[in-house]
Amino acid sequence: MVHTHFQHQPGSQKKKPLLFPPMAANILRKNSRFTCSLRPFSNAAATTDTSLPSTILCAATISRIKSSIREESNPDRLVDLFKSAATTPLFYGDRVIYKITIQKLARARRPDLIELLLEHQITNSSTPKSEGFLMRIISLYGGASMPDHAASTFDRIAVRRSERSLCALLSALLKCGQHARVLETFKKAERVLGVAPGIASCNILLRSLCEDGNVVAARNMLDEMPQSDLMPDINSYNMVLNGYLKEKKEEGFEELLQELTKKKMDANVSTYNCRIAHLCSKGRTFEAEELLDVMVSKGICPNVFSFNTLIDGFCNEGDACSAMRVFRRIHVMKNRDSSVASTNYTTYIVLLGCLVEKAEFDSALEICNLCLSKKWVPPFQAVKGLIHGLIKNSNVKEAKNVVEEMRRAVKGDSIEAWKNAEGEFAF
Structure with a gap:
């Protein structure tokens, strides 16, 4: 923390405390958007309670710094912005801004700046050193594919570690694809790390x-867990069901489903999603759609994966009309119940490609326009197919509108590529 400086000479009055840390002040001078009124602590408070921060950024300034972080593309300026406010509770309590910053630095391939920034968080006296805060750092290192840093942060947890921090470390290693290391860490957890694994760690x-x-090893572990007084929960079974799906082992999948039924375990949305994906992979998407009704009747809300799997299933079967029906059904359900998952980019891209391929150009135009209204740029190939189809069907006005909307939507390096694509159209 940068302390408030009082310059006091005999016979002179005390000067007012600095309102900004030096780094923040420099950044704010360069950006007039950060100007706002500040409310410093009174001198009495500053002298009687040493636990209070001696330099305070107002809430409006913190908000504007966060906004600039979201817009900033230069990695070095991004780190300066972050550090200017990172020791203020209003800032370091914001998980989202941490995630956005680290994601940007990871995309810029600047692990050096990620280490600089997060090390500053760990060592600065103003930031909390709670297990929860350090768990967040571990997770951020995992998302940045820096497993060694995640492990070293776990080692620095001074308080008694709980299974929560073990899960944070295992998840970070998993994000980095360090499967052997996940197993090794799990095995030594109680003996070396002093944390006994529970159901969450097992999952x-x-x-x-x-x-x-290695779904066979996963199934063996599932069977052996009760011997260690750890009873698998529905999430444990879902993990293994997904494993069977990935390896296309239908017999193991069906056996595990039967076991779930015998044990009368309550299925959740992930369980149903596994079943939906299994049926779709076998070309039985109509049956899979019926499970959607079963889920809703049991009070289980489908998520975006539920819908996208069905749309993808119908598209793979060449049934564009049924895929479009599912899409419309999402919005009907959403209007009735706001908790129903919204569509995402994948929904539109898969559906648009299928509709264009099946020459359903009216529906394809609807999906393309909806996609662009959300500021999502569809793949050029699908859009070109749509425009050619509209021109062929004498819908030249609609085709020109799509061209104009795409021209406004594409950014950066894609601008030149889209200009080249426009040359293919004969208006």
Whole structure:
């Protein structure tokens, strides 16, 4: 923390405390948008309570710094902005801004700046050193594919570690694709790290084994868990079901479903999604759609994966009309119940490609326009197919509108590529 400086000479009055840390002041001078009124602590408070921060950024300034972080593309300026406010509770309590910053630095391939920024967070005296805060740092290192840093941060947790921090470490290693290391860490957790694994830790290991193509080991672990007084929950079974799906082992999938039924375990949305994906993979998407009704009747809300799997299933079967029906059904359900998942970019892209391929150009135009209204740029190939189809069907005005909307939507390096694509159209 940068302390408030009082310059006091005999016979002179005390000067007012600095309102900004030096780094923040420099950044704010360069950007007039950060100007706002500040409310410093009174001198009495500053001298009687040493636990209070001696330099305070107002809430409006913190908000504007966060906004600039979201817009900033230069990695070095991004780190300066972050550090200017990172020791203020209003800032370091914001998980989203941490995630956005690290994601940007990771995309810029600047692990050096990620380490600089997060190390500053760990060592600065103003930031909390709670297990929860350090768990967030571990997770951020995992998202940035820096497993060694995630592990070293776990080692620095001074308080008694709980299974929560073990899960954070295992998840970080999993994000980095370090499957062997996940297994090794799990095995030494109680003996070396002093944390006894629970169901949550087991589920992360089950997922790791399945993602690593070792569903047999995952199934064996599932069967052996009760011997360690750990009863698998529905999430444990879902992990292994996903593993069987990935490896296309239908017999194991069906056997595990039967076991779930015998044990009368309550299925959740992930369980139903596994079943939907299984049926779709076998070309039985109509049956899979019926499960959607079963889910809703049991009070289980479908998520975006539920819908996207059905749309993808119908598209793979060449049934563009049924895929479009599912899309419309999402919005009907959403209007009735706001908790129903919204569509995402994948929904539109898969559906648009299928509709264009099947020459359903009216529906394809609807999906393309909806996609562009959300500021999502569809793949050029699908859009070109749509425009050619509209021209062929004498819908030249609609085709020109799509060209104009695309021209406004594309950014950066894609601008020149789209200009070249426009040359293919004969208006």
